[in-house]
Amino acid sequence: MSDPVIIAENVSKAYRLGQFGSGTLTTDLKVWWAKVRGKPNPLLKIGQEELDGETLWALRDVSFSVERGMVLGIIGRNGAGKSTILKILSRVTAPTSGLVKVKGRIASLLEVGTGFHPELTGRENIYLNGAILGMKKVEVDSKFDEILDFSEVEQFIDTPVKRYSSGMYVRLAFAVAAHLDPEILVVDEVLAVGDAEFQKKCLGKMGAVAGEGRTVLFVSHNMSSILRLTRESIVLEKGHLVMRASSAEAVDYYLSGGNPEAGERTWEDDEIPAEAAPFRPIALRLRDQAGKIVDTVRSTEAFKIEMEYSLAAPVTGLRIGIYISTARGESVLTSFDTDDQKRFEKHGSRPAGHYVSGCVMPPDFLNGGRYTLGVNASSYRVRRYFMDEQALAFNVDTSGAPGMQWSENRPGVLRPRLEWKIETK
Amino acid sequence: MTKMAIGKSESLEKGSGKWDMIIGPHRNLFDLRLRELWQARDLIVLFVRRDFVSVYKQTILGPLWYLIQPLLTTITFTVIFGNIAKLPTDGLPQFLFYMSGTVIWTYFASCLTKTSETFVNNANLFGKVYFPRLAVPISILISNLIAFTIQFGFFLAFMGYFALQGTQIHPNWWMLFTPVLLLMMAGLGLGFGIIVSSVTTKYRDLRFLVQFGAQLLMYITPVIYPMSSISHKYQVLIQFNPMSSVVETFRYAFLGAGTVDLRQLAYSFGVMLVVIIIGVVMFNRVEATFMDTV
Numbered sequence: 001m002s003d004p005v006i007i008a009e010n011v012s013k014a015y016r017l018g019q020f021g022s023g024t025l026t027t028d029l030k031v032w033w034a035k036v037r038g039k040p041n042p043l044l045k046i047g048q049e050e051l052d053g054e055t056l057w058a059l060r061d062v063s064f065s066v067e068r069g070m071v072l073g074i075i076g077r078n079g080a081g082k083s084t085i086l087k088i089l090s091r092v093t094a095p096t097s098g099l100v101k102v103k104g105r106i107a108s109l110l111e112v113g114t115g116f117h118p119e120l121t122g123r124e125n126i127y128l129n130g131a132i133l134g135m136k137k138v139e140v141d142s143k144f145d146e147i148l149d150f151s152e153v154e155q156f157i158d159t160p161v162k163r164y165s166s167g168m169y170v171r172l173a174f175a176v177a178a179h180l181d182p183e184i185l186v187v188d189e190v191l192a193v194g195d196a197e198f199q200k201k202c203l204g205k206m207g208a209v210a211g212e213g214r215t216v217l218f219v220s221h222n223m224s225s226i227l228r229l230t231r232e233s234i235v236l237e238k239g240h241l242v243m244r245a246s247s248a249e250a251v252d253y254y255l256s257g258g259n260p261e262a263g264e265r266t267w268e269d270d271e272i273p274a275e276a277a278p279f280r281p282i283a284l285r286l287r288d289q290a291g292k293i294v295d296t297v298r299s300t301e302a303f304k305i306e307m308e309y310s311l312a313a314p315v316t317g318l319r320i321g322i323y324i325s326t327a328r329g330e331s332v333l334t335s336f337d338t339d340d341q342k343r344f345e346k347h348g349s350r351p352a353g354h355y356v357s358g359c360v361m362p363p364d365f366l367n368g369g370r371y372t373l374g375v376n377a378s379s380y381r382v383r384r385y386f387m388d389e390q391a392l393a394f395n396v397d398t399s400g401a402p403g404m405q406w407s408e409n410r411p412g413v414l415r416p417r418l419e420w421k422i423e424t425k
Numbered sequence: 426m427t428k429m430a431i432g433k434s435e436s437l438e439k440g441s442g443k444w445d446m447i448i449g450p451h452r453n454l455f456d457l458r459l460r461e462l463w464q465a466r467d468l469i470v471l472f473v474r475r476d477f478v479s480v481y482k483q484t485i486l487g488p489l490w491y492l493i494q495p496l497l498t499t500i501t502f503t504v505i506f507g508n509i510a511k512l513p514t515d516g517l518p519q520f521l522f523y524m525s526g527t528v529i530w531t532y533f534a535s536c537l538t539k540t541s542e543t544f545v546n547n548a549n550l551f552g553k554v555y556f557p558r559l560a561v562p563i564s565i566l567i568s569n570l571i572a573f574t575i576q577f578g579f580f581l582a583f584m585g586y587f588a589l590q591g592t593q594i595h596p597n598w599w600m601l602f603t604p605v606l607l608l609m610m611a612g613l614g615l616g617f618g619i620i621v622s623s624v625t626t627k628y629r630d631l632r633f634l635v636q637f638g639a640q641l642l643m644y645i646t647p648v649i650y651p652m653s654s655i656s657h658k659y660q661v662l663i664q665f666n667p668m669s670s671v672v673e674t675f676r677y678a679f680l681g682a683g684t685v686d687l688r689q690l691a692y693s694f695g696v697m698l699v700v701i702i703i704g705v706v707m708f709n710r711v712e713a714t715f716m717d718t719v
């Protein structure tokens with residue numbers, strides 16, 4: 001039976017690019033006065049074009065519905081509009097046009113600890129946080145013991161939370177959010193800060209909520225979580241909803257989508273977070289033995305992975321890493337361009353410039369199937385400049401690989417050509 | 426129509442015609458969703474509690490500060506305006522005269538300055554979770570009302586002390602009008618405060634202006650001088666200020682000196698209504714999209 005709990009109809013959201021005015025009244029008045037007199041905007045540098053009226057559409061005519069009890073994945077690259085959808089659903093911001101209709105209470109796991117006051121005790125914060133999240137006092141009363149149990153901080157419940165360790169703080173905050181019992185739960189894994197343990201707890205709670213037949217919207221960059229937890233997903237691309245399909249199909253589309261040329265992933269300016277600077281990713285490519293860019297490599301042949309990037313300023317201790325994972329998210333390997341001690345000494349500090357870091361994968365290495373290739377640029381224990389865990393997807397074809405005379409499916413991620421010896425004794 | 430049902434019974438009802446919440450680009454200008462605000466009353470109470478408890482944590486004198494602040498201000502005023510500048514006080518003891526002005530003015534001024542910071546101070550909270558935003562300024566009015574009550578009690582104590590000393594003061598039936606005066610001050614403070622708060626999401630300049638403005642406004646309110654001491658020419662200017670009649674009436678009610686002008690009170694009440702309506706409408710408009718501008 002069709003019973004939608006969320007219906008989004010042609011939802012669009014526009015952000016004005018750049019600053020809104022100048023932020024101070026006096027300069028805005030100056031600009032306005034210049035306009036009145038027909039003079040150019042005094043804030044603009046000579047030759048600069050007037051930007052006024054330029055808008056960025058974070059969402060454009062997005063329509064979808066979510067049935068009761070469904071776990072829907074939302075996937076898309078940075079800036080595709082995922083977070084904007086969540087913000088509109090949680091009513092933090094209003095859409096520019098379109099309507100969203102919702103049945104029941106929406107709660108989001110990114111609100112963990114919102115409104116906690118350091119001077120108040122754990123007990124006072126449970127009530128305050130609960131109320132901010134939309135619970136009535138009687139509701140908190142009835143769940144208080146459960147929350148306390150879950151948080152494991154009974155001993156310190158009458159201590160101001162500023163004396164809590166960060167672990168206790170997060171546990172208490174999460175305990176409140178977890179007992180909100182929303183009809184619709186929104187989880188944004190991208191923004192879910194905290195340690196791995198805590199993220200696991202979030203996902204566990206999400207699974208439990210879904211198991212009770214409630215509705216979950218799940219935003220993630222991690223395709224294996226999407227595949228594990230959702231059956232259906234929507235894919236966003238630059239504010240447009242481009243696909244709604246089974247999660248397997250959607251993940252496949254996402255991993256290969258966005259790259260007009262298969263086997264190559266290029267980054268455009270709006271896809272690179274500002275904090276990546278001075279590092280700027282340009283392209284990640286997969287080449288076969290002949291140097292051709294391909295999205296399918298042969299298991300029996302070597303292939304090359306190369307990362308092209310530029311540095312706007314010198315970087316010390318830089319390492320460019322690649323990750324290979326299976327389509328289901330199991331990690332196969334991680335490797336850095338300066339793993340070799342000598343190479344690290346030589347290239348550890350890199351001057352500003354344009355670089356390609358490349359490596360060759362040996363033949364007879366990966367088993368057949370679909371893999372994803374991720375990339376990372378960091379200085380060990382200093383800073384991570386850039387990370388895209390699923391930059392590119394590629395296939396490995398096993399024709400000619402050992403054991404192909406049997407057409408059975410061979411488990412395992414590796415397909416090495418081992419030197420077997422068969423001896424008669 | 427926008428409504429948010431908390432009760433489960435409602436949301437479990439089948440049938441696609443029933444939506445708990447409709448999120449659209451613009452809501453009706455006057456759809457103030459007071460029902461939602463009413464449902465958030467627990468939240469308001471907790472905000473008040475939070476403000477009250479947290480302000481004086483880790484101070485040695487704690488809530489005593491509620492008494493020390495008006496006392497010090499009153500003493501300062503008595504010394505500077507009473508003894509040095511020798512401003513008239515309508516024949517009242519200077520201390521009582523200035524204290525009555527300070528206590529009532531403080532309530533208005535703190536309502537104004539605190540509510541004017543609603544959006545800027547709560548940007549982080551507002552950016553993450555939705556609740557009726559008006560809950561914040563309303564909780565500020567209530568927190569300040571508690572502070573006022575304490576200070577008012579303090580003022581009454583001094584009144585009693587002066588009366589026992591044989592000072593002629595004439596409290597009268599206008600005292601019963603105090604709740605209305607409080608309502609007017611809360612309304613004026615809230616109205617102006619949320620207007621400023623709505624505008625500061627775009628122009629931060631106003632934050633500084635409001636602190637300064639509140640001080641200036643005090644000087645064109647009969648706080649440190651009685652209305653009677655002002656020449657006719659300037660009385661018009663002071664009467665234009667909607668707070669003037671409130672302060673004068675308060676002083677008349679408890680100390681028996683000054684004037685009560687019903688026309689002036691009606692004018693102030695009218696200004697309050699207009700300011701509140703403009704404020705709430707502006708606040709509601711800004712609320713929907715202010716996260717995109719901060």
